[in-house]
Amino acid sequence: xxxxxRSLCTLVALAVLTLSAARADDRVYTDLHxxxxxxxxxxxxxxxxxxxxxxxxIWRRYLDEQKKDGDVxxxxxxxxxxxxxxxPNLMLMVEFKNWAAFDRGNDYFDKLAKKLQGGVDEATQSxxxxxxxxxxxxxxxxxxxxxxx
Numbered sequence: 742x743x744x745x746x747r748s749l750c751t752l753v754a755l756a757v758l759t760l761s762a763a764r765a766d767d768r769v770y771t772d773l774h775x776x777x778x779x780x781x782x783x784x785x786x787x788x789x790x791x792x793x794x795x796x797x798x799i800w801r802r803y804l805d806e807q808k809k810d811g812d813v814x815x816x817x818x819x820x821x822x823x824x825x826x827x828x829p830n831l832m833l834m835v836e837f838k839n840w841a842a843f844d845r846g847n848d849y850f851d852k853l854a855k856k857l858q859g860g861v862d863e864a865t866q867s868x869x870x871x872x873x874x875x876x877x878x879x880x881x882x883x884x885x886x887x888x889x890x
Contacts, residue, residue, distance in 0.1 A: 774884060774887055775814055779881055782876070811838060816833070819831070
């Protein structure tokens with residue numbers, strides 16, 4: 742009996758899917774939960790309160806609009822105690838409903854920029870201005886997992 746490459750690939754794919762399905766049932770966690778975006782910020786010396794005021798004026802308004810739309814579930818600001826020189830002193834965390842809500846397109850954010858700041862140019866300028874008082878020191882996004890009951 743001879744197998745074509747296509748048949749062999751089909752058999753391998755079916756075997757992998759079968760093993761993956763069995764493996765998924767063995768997991769002690771589920772991963773169909775919210776998506777977290779975390780940013781690490783280092784505010785420039787003497788500008789922590791200025792940066793928080795900026796967040797209150799702009800960042801918070803965007804997130805509150807996204808909460809109204811059902812995309813953002815929550816957001817948090819966590820000051821980091823005892824950072825060393827060059828390390829972040831603030832962590833910003835945003836909880837999105839899912840990956841789709843996290844990855845809204847330019848059209849959505851252009852409409853928000855127009856509504857909240859008058860347009861994309863104004864929103865871009867506020868991002869440039871923010872660079873005067875802080876440095877972005879990295880971040881990540883990931884989906885929350887939870888233990889099964």
